Amino acid sequence: MADVTLVPADSIELPALTALMNEAYSDYDLPMHVDEGAMRFMLSTFDLDRAESRVALDGGVPVGVALLGLRGERAWIGGMGVVPAGRRRGLGDTLMKAVIERARARGVREVWLEVLTTNARAIPLYERLGFRHVRRLDVLRLAAPPATPEGVSTESATVEQVLEFARLHRRSEEPWQREEGSVRNWVRDGLALEATAAIRGGRTIGMALHRIAAGRVSMLTLVSMPGQAAFATPALLAAAFRPEAEQGLRWLNLPQDDAASPIVLSLAPECEASQHDMRLTLENGTSLGRHDAPQPQREERLPER
Numbered sequence: 168m169a170d171v172t173l174v175p176a177d178s179i180e181l182p183a184l185t186a187l188m189n190e191a192y193s194d195y196d197l198p199m200h201v202d203e204g205a206m207r208f209m210l211s212t213f214d215l216d217r218a219e220s221r222v223a224l225d226g227g228v229p230v231g232v233a234l235l236g237l238r239g240e241r242a243w244i245g246g247m248g249v250v251p252a253g254r255r256r257g258l259g260d261t262l263m264k265a266v267i268e269r270a271r272a273r274g275v276r277e278v279w280l281e282v283l284t285t286n287a288r289a290i291p292l293y294e295r296l297g298f299r300h301v302r303r304l305d306v307l308r309l310a311a312p313p314a315t316p317e318g319v320s321t322e323s324a325t326v327e328q329v330l331e332f333a334r335l336h337r338r339s340e341e342p343w344q345r346e347e348g349s350v351r352n353w354v355r356d357g358l359a360l361e362a363t364a365a366i367r368g369g370r371t372i373g374m375a376l377h378r379i380a381a382g383r384v385s386m387l388t389l390v391s392m393p394g395q396a397a398f399a400t401p402a403l404l405a406a407a408f409r410p411e412a413e414q415g416l417r418w419l420n421l422p423q424d425d426a427a428s429p430i431v432l433s434l435a436p437e438c439e440a441s442q443h444d445m446r447l448t449l450e451n452g453t454s455l456g457r458h459d460a461p462q463p464q465r466e467e468r469l470p471e472r
C-alpha cells in the first residue's frame with residue numbers, strides 16, 4: 168500500500184476511468200461493460216461528481232474507484248470497485264470512506280447505494296461502514312403486455328404532467344437512477360421520453376413515463392392514485408409496449424414498497440436481479456471509526472494497513 172494514493176476522479180481521463188470501471192467489474196455477478204458513451208451518460212444522468220469521486224492509484228496505475236453522485240443533502244454511490252489484483256488490501260474500504268467524507272463536506276445527510284443481494288464481498292464492506300438495508304429493489308423484465316383492465320383507457324401526456332402527478336401521489340420514493348433529478352437530466356440531454364395517463368371513470372388514475380431504446384421499453388416512473396394501482400398499472404404497462412421493443416419491458420430497481428410491485432410480480436416477470444437499497448445517515452460530527460479517511464487533499468497518500 169506504500170505507493171497507493173487517492174486522487175479525484177477528474178484527474179484521470181475518461182478512457183482511463185472507463186477502463187478502470189470495466190476492470191474493477193470484470194468478475195461482477197452480472198455482465199457489466201461500459202464504453203465511453205455509457206460512462207458519459209452515467210456521469211451526466213446521475214449527477215456523478217468526478218471532482219468529488221475518488222480513484223486509487225498504485226504506483227501511478229488506477230486500481231480502484233468510487234463514484235459519488237450529489238443532489239443537495241443526498242448522495243449516491245454510482246459505482247465502486249477495485250481491480251481483482253488489488254483486492255483485500257483495504258482499498259475498497261478506504262475509497263468508500265474518502266467519498267463519504269467528501270459527501271459530508273458538501274453538507275450531505277444521507278448516502279444511498281444499491282448492492283446485488285448476491286454480492287457477498289460488497290455487502291459486509293457497506294455494513295461495516297454503517298449502511299443499513301432499507302428495502303429490496305427488483306430488476307424485472309416482462310416479455311408481453313398484460314391485459315388492460317376493463318373500463319380503463321390510456322392517452323398521451325407530457326413529462327411535466329407525469330412529474331407533477333408523481334410529486335402529488337407517490338407513496339414510495341423512486342431510486343436515484345429513476346427519480347426526478349435523473350428524469351430532468353434526460354430531458355436536458357435530449358432523450359426522447361414517452362408520457363402516458365390512465366383514465367377511469369373520467370378521472371386520471373395513474374401516469375407513467377418510459378423510454379424506448381435498444382429494442383426494449385424501460386419503465387422510468389409509474390404512479391397511481393391510492394386504491395387504483397390494480398387498474399392503472401396493467402393499463403400503463405400495456406400502453407408502453409411497442410412492436411419494435413422485441414425484448415419486452417424492463418423495470419430497473421422497482422422498490423418492494425411501491426404499489427405497483429405486487430401487481431407486476433403477479434404477472435410472473437423474469438427477475439434479472441434483486442438489490443438491497445442501503446442508506447448511511449450522516450449526522451454532524453459522526454465519525455467513521457478507526458479507519459477514518461484523512462481530510463481529502465488533491466492527492467492523498469494512504470496510511471499503511
Ligand SMILES: CC(C)(COP(=O)(O)OP(=O)(O)OC[C@H]1O[C@@H](n2cnc3c(N)ncnc32)[C@H](O)[C@@H]1OP(=O)(O)O)[C@@H](O)C(=O)NCCC(=O)NCCS
Pocket residue numbers: 191192194195246247248249250253254255256257258259260261281282283286287288289291292293295
Ligand atoms: C467489493 C470490493 C469493492 C471490495 O474491495 P476490496 O478492496 O477487496 O475491499 P477491502 O480490502 O477494503 O475490504 C473491506 C471489507 O470488505 C469485506 N470484503 C471484501 N472482500 C470480501 C470477500 N471476498 N469476502 C467477504 N468480505 C469481503 C470485508 O468486510 C472487508 O474487511 P476485512 O478485510 O477486514 O475482512 C471488490 O471486491 C470489488 O471491486 N468487487 C467487484 C465490483 C463490485 O462488486 N463493486 C460493488 C458494487 S455494489
